[in-house]
Amino acid sequence: MxxxxxxxxxxxxxxxxxxxxxxxxxxxNAATTQKPQCVIDALVDYYSTCNSNVHRGAHRLADEATRRFEDARDIVKNFINAPKREEVIWTTGTTEAINIVANGLASLLLPGDEVIATGMDHHANLVTWQQACKASGAILRTVPVTDMGELDQAAYDDMLNERTKFVAFPHVSNALGTVNPIKDMTAKAKQFGALVLVDGAQGAAHGHVDVQDIGCDFYAFSGHKIYGPMGVGVLWGKESVLAEWPVWRTGGEMISTVTLQDATWNVLPYRFEAGTPNVGDAIAMAEAIRWFSALDxxxxxxxxxxxxxxxxxxxxxxxxxxxxxxxxxxxxxxxxxxxxxxxxxxxxxxxxxxxxxxxxxxxxxxxxxxxxxxxxxxxxxxxxxxxxxxxxxxxxxxxxxxxxx
Known part of the structure; x- marks a missing residue:
């Protein structure tokens, strides 16, 4: 080695x-990683050679930009071993990815339902669930942290019950570096039928992310913590869950039909990608993943x-x-x-x-x-x-x- x-x-x-x-x-580096020259070059090359809005153009630049943009989605799919490319949603980063889930969750929870977060969460993976519970009347419970900086697994086991509808935890603690047993925690939550989100902001940069093996329903991470640019990230979700998940933002691209009185939504992943996407940074993020994945x-x-x-x-x-x-x-x-x-x-x-x-x-x-x-x-x-x-x-x-x- x-x-x-x-x-x-x-x-x-x-x-x-x-x-x-x-x-x-x-x-x-837990705040943000630096960028190799190939990532910088990928971003500059996009703006120098094929800058265009994607998907709707009827010209060569739009075709080239769309191809690179969608190729980048495939690279992310392979990196996290997602079953389908349609499950990869571009976001501005982990925070927006989690907010997409939390916004939908707030409309799905009922009073008395329970959500489990943890005492080591980044605010983006805690305040979001606080707000979802306040909006819905659900109850937020948090897994305590031991003196060593580990999640108390016995306490977590005791919290899980038939009222548990959603569980969220970090892959890796940004403040402590603790690696959590996310596969085991996911399996336990699934025994009660709960949906599971993994905050992968700190985990993705250390490789070997396999969402199928983890068994979670959502995995979120950012480009800038894996040697890519700021302002771009990914929400992965199971197709069966995303297909029914409430949309957050509305606008162009995410619609199928619009009348003066109503609208219907586009297919996955576009129903969650309202507006002009961050094409250049998505392409550069994919280059960062390609570069990183090529290492031993x-x-x-x-x-x-x-x-x-x-x-x-x-x-x-x-x-x-x-x-x-x-x-x-x-x-x-x-x-x-x-x-x-x-x-x-x-x-x-x-x-x-x-x-x-x-x-x-x-x-x-x-x-x-x-x-x-x-x-x-x-x-x-x-x-x-x-x-x-x-x-x-x-x-x-x-x-x-x-x-x-």
């Missing part, structure tokens, strides 16, 4: 940048594990630093606090040394409250990071500790 990180890094132009005269060390996935996983293992070892030896989230199964995230300094101060002082991390509550305020911290500093790793960069992070943290003492 050889992995040439130097060769990978050469494909990312931004990694040549310096910050205040120091080489950029980018450790904010076992070698990629081994490299990312080595980064996290090394960072964890150094963190455990670092006096005055506490890791938040020590789950047995983790991917690419080291979230921590220090005895000296607010996370925001830590992030600022790291930036002055050329190191980019994320600080704050990571759009997971209930999770921060669970651990009784105002927020954390979060270093998150990607395939282009190196062990030397991990070492540099902890050298820089020593300086931060001295400055804040």
């Amino acid at each position: 050889s992995f040439d990180v130097a060769a990978i890094r050469k494909q990312f132009p931004i990694l040549k940048r310096e910050i205040d005269g120091k080489p950029l060390i980018y450790l904010d 996935q076992e070698a990629v996983a081994a490299h990312e594990k080595a980064l996290l293992d090394h960072a964890t070892e150094l963190a455990e030896q670092f006096e005055g630093l506490t890791i938040i989230g020590t789950a047995k199964e983790k991917i690419g995230v080291l979230s921590f606090v220090m005895d000296q300094g607010h996370p925001a101060d830590i992030g600022f002082l790291l930036d002055r040394q050329g190191i980019a991390v994320r600080t704050g509550d990571h759009c997971a305020q209930p999770l921060m409250a669970r651990f009784n911290v105002p927020g954390t500093a979060r270093a998150s790793f990607a395939i282009y990071n190196t062990l030397e960069e991990v070492d540099a992070l902890f050298v820089a943290l020593k300086k931060v500790q001295t400055m804040l003492a």
